[in-house]
Amino acid sequence: MRRLKAVISYDGTQFSGFQVQPGERTIQAELERVLAVMHKGENIKVTASGRTDAKVHATGQTVHFDTPLTIPPEKYMKAFNVQLPKDIRVLTVEEVSTDFHARYSVSGKRYRYIWCCEPVQSPFRRYYTVETNGIVPNVNAMQEAAQAIIGTHDFSCFCAANTSVKDKVRTVASLKFEWHGQELHMIIEGNGFLYNMVRIIAGTLWEVGIGRRDITNVAHVIATMDRGQAGKTAPPQGLYLEKVFYPEVADV
Amino acid sequence: MRRLKAVISYDGTQFSGFQVQPGERTIQAELERVLAVMHKGENIKVTASGRTDAKVHATGQTVHFDTPLTIPPEKYMKAFNVQLPKDIRVLTVEEVSTDFHARYSVSGKRYRYIWCCEPVQSPFRRYYTVETNGIVPNVNAMQEAAQAIIGTHDFSCFCAANTSVKDKVRTVASLKFEWHGQELHMIIEGNGFLYNMVRIIAGTLWEVGIGRRDITNVAHVIATMDRGQAGKTAPPQGLYLEKVFYPEVADV
Structure with missing residues (x-):
């Protein structure tokens, strides 16, 4: 075989x-x-x-x-x-x-999450971005709040409740935001992700971006290890699994 | 009213x-x-x-x-x-x-036609571009052939047979090609377009681009005023009506 x-x-x-x-x-x-x-x-x-x-x-x-x-x-x-x-x-x-x-064999993964902040969402982007109804968030605040997420933590707070995984310690290696025109991209890389983790992080940082959650609150949320303290799970159509990393594998 | x-x-x-x-x-x-x-x-x-x-x-x-x-x-x-x-x-x-x-009141229109020349067409582009199965055409040849189209001509050769329009003289003001990554865009502007005209022009210039039709043949095709001499009607999903021009209209 x-x-x-x-x-x-x-x-x-x-x-x-x-x-x-x-x-x-x-x-x-x-x-x-x-x-x-x-x-x-x-x-x-x-x-x-x-x-x-x-x-x-x-x-x-x-x-x-x-x-x-x-x-x-x-x-x-x-x-x-x-x-x-x-x-x-x-x-x-x-x-x-x-x-x-x-x-x-996975050593890491990179995900991308995309919000469309145009006043009117392009009809061509309706299945591929999440519409913000023209709301433009404070990305500096989101990026600052993201610093609490980067690193090795027990991410129980960012894990969907219905999961059987026991060890919820993961390492987020990087988390950054980029504007592509009027679309905001969140790019997150880490050694592994819990169920719905990227979407819950996106939903939580979004709340920071629109002023509904303090920047300093995110470290507190992680410390509680309580899913109820984090933000909503952001919608699925904004999420892309972009790359899966493996240790160098020798070709056969 | x-x-x-x-x-x-x-x-x-x-x-x-x-x-x-x-x-x-x-x-x-x-x-x-x-x-x-x-x-x-x-x-x-x-x-x-x-x-x-x-x-x-x-x-x-x-x-x-x-x-x-x-x-x-x-x-x-x-x-x-x-x-x-x-x-x-x-x-x-x-x-x-x-x-x-x-x-x-229309004084002009601009259309865009998009081919995806990637070896494997992105699944996200399947409804929005025409797949070339990795074929990359000779765009210089297409652009050179397009010079015969620019200007005022009877465009009967680029008009679907089943049309009731009698006067088939139109002016193509500009016709240019642009690469956007591995996607090829044809952008055409004119004072009016016959039924299927842009798609037949795209299909004809595509044949020039892949060497199936001589550059110099296009002027001949226009002169024949014969739809049968032009290329295939390119598929609909590559076509975008991009802008409609009107003479300056005073606001009410």
Whole structure:
């Protein structure tokens, strides 16, 4: 068996998230459907770096799967892109050591969150940004509040309540804001993220940006380890899984 | 009665074009549905600068309508944007003289046509660009061929066969190409455009760009006045109506 690693991009708008769910359109189900065709009906399981929720996008999600076939990785890529729906694209496929695991080998991830602060949101951006109804936040305040998040903390306060993960200590390596025209991007990188963590951070910092929460409150929220103290979970369509980092893997 | 002029933007993906058609989702029908609500059921007709086809986009379509109501234009704009679906947005509303006519007063239009030349088309661009499967055309050749189009000509060769318009003389004021990353934009401005004219020009110049048609052939095609001599009609999702020009209109 060979192990192949693929980097994929998807428009999450019309998906019920990454993971297979009976009766739902999911990214994993589409990938496995195509693999089953390539493998004459055999089930080939796809493992991702982690799940993404309904409507959440990815420009650099990473998956692996094992195959008995010997066709070259670039032919796999072409076959995927011919047979997949156009809202999922496979950007690269490469053979990796069987020690590589799309989820367990992750050393870090980068996410992006986008708000559209135009007075009237472009119709072309309705599924790809969160509309602020023309509100322009104080980004300096958001950036200052973000300093409390950077570093290693127990992030229970930024984790959706319905999670089974026990250890909620994670390291946020960087968290910065950028304007792209009238769209505000939050770019966050870390060694791992809890369920809904990026969206809850976005929702909390947004409240700082519009003056509904003090800059100094964010350190306090982290210290309480209480989800109830943080802000709302920001909507899914603003979120992009941009890159998954792995330690250097020797090619096979 | 007051006359109001509105500039609107729409994502054409989920519309059967601008004009009302029974049983179809159209931009005109959505605008008139909202106006009927505002006018307690009265039918208010919306007139556009011209139609756009199914899947064709607009970032600056212009319309007018007459109303007996005296509510201020900016309140109209808000009411539209609250009640319209998010794939149509009203960017401006202003009161104009009743001499103004969204179609008959047009002095010019600007369209944009976008090809995505990335090796793998981004899933986020599938409804908004035309995929070239990684083919990168010779833009210098396209620009050189375009010189034959600029100016005043009988453009019968670039007009869909099923049209009732008799006078096919139009003036193309400018036609230029620009790279935006790996996306190629064709921007064309003129005093008026025949049915499918921009898409047939795009399809013809594309053939020049990939070496399937000589640069010098384009002047010949125009001279024949024969639609059969020109290239294919390029797909609708690459096309944007970007701006409609009017002679300076005195505000009321």
